[in-house]
Amino acid sequence: FFVANNWPSPATLRFEADGKEQSLDGAVWIPTVKDDVVTYTKLDGPIPPGGGAVVFVSNEETGAIYWTSCPAFVKPIFDKEQGIYGTGKGSATLVSSDVPVSMYSMYPYGGASSVVPSAMLLFPTSSFRKNYMVVGAWGGKSDASPPLTQAGLPTLQIVAAEDDTSIDVRPNVDIIGGNGVSAGRRNAVTTYKLQRGEVLQLMQDNELVGSVIDATKPVGVFGGHTCMFVPSDVMACDLENNQIPPISAW
Numbered sequence: 001f002f003v004a005n006n007w008p009s010p011a012t013l014r015f016e017a018d019g020k021e022q023s024l025d026g027a028v029w030i031p032t033v034k035d036d037v038v039t040y041t042k043l044d045g046p047i048p049p050g051g052g053a054v055v056f057v058s059n060e061e062t063g064a065i066y067w068t069s070c071p072a073f074v075k076p077i078f079d080k081e082q083g084i085y086g087t088g089k090g091s092a093t094l095v096s097s098d099v100p101v102s103m104y105s106m107y108p109y110g111g112a113s114s115v116v117p118s119a120m121l122l123f124p125t126s127s128f129r130k131n132y133m134v135v136g137a138w139g140g141k142s143d144a145s146p147p148l149t150q151a152g153l154p155t156l157q158i159v160a161a162e163d164d165t166s167i168d169v170r171p172n173v174d175i176i177g178g179n180g181v182s183a184g185r186r187n188a189v190t191t192y193k194l195q196r197g198e199v200l201q202l203m204q205d206n207e208l209v210g211s212v213i214d215a216t217k218p219v220g221v222f223g224g225h226t227c228m229f230v231p232s233d234v235m236a237c238d239l240e241n242n243q244i245p246p247i248s249a250w
Contacts, residue, residue, distance in 0.1 A: 026075025068110030129246030152227025
């Protein structure tokens with residue numbers, strides 16, 4: 001992820017995962033582009049005022065032809081991929097700063113060289129709320145003629161910032177469930193429980209756009225797609241993921 005410090009004071013980051021603070025040593029770098037060549041300077045202290053940095057979280061091990069690894073000299077926070085694939089539960093990483101900053105995520109890192117990069121602005125946890133309507137990045141199956149089956153699936157992710165968070169989801173399509181996640185019937189409320197830093201991920205062909213989320217404590221919600229054709233009848237696919245603002249911000 002990227003951090004932009006527009007504050008007049010240096011910004012010191014803290015990185016938390018699985019309830020423990022993680023070391024940032026070797027993971028924070030300042031990239032500079034000159035004549036289309038990227039060079040990196042290691043950052044051992046705070047991000048200076050008006051400065052920016054990239055923090056390398058984890059390395060991919062999928063072996064996919066279009067993926068790019070972290071630069072060889074980088075020591076990412078985790079040496080293995082941290083994500084989950086399919087419907088299931090996983091862990092979020094929580095980042096804080098001692099002064100206001102802007103943060104952006106990129107997946108996978110590498111820009112055009114990765115062929116399928118996706119990037120988004122991250123909302124701070126102070127903007128989390130309890131009520132959401134699901135918005136998706138793209139549909140499941142395309143309506144092109146002849147129809148083109150999307151290579152990936154729509155996704156919905158819900159992140160808890162506090163322990164003992166209860167989340168009611170009223171979907172407008174059936175929730176398939178699996179991997180420890182309960183299925184849910186269309187137009188019926190299904191309840192999920194999350195602890196601080198837990199992520200509920202739903203990945204299925206029938207997209208959940210328009211479904212309603214009501215939580216007992218503030219949560220963050222993300223909608224995305226693992227591999228979408230835009231336009232739907234043109235090769236090739238791209239990744240996408242975006243944080244959804246709460247209904248109060250609409």
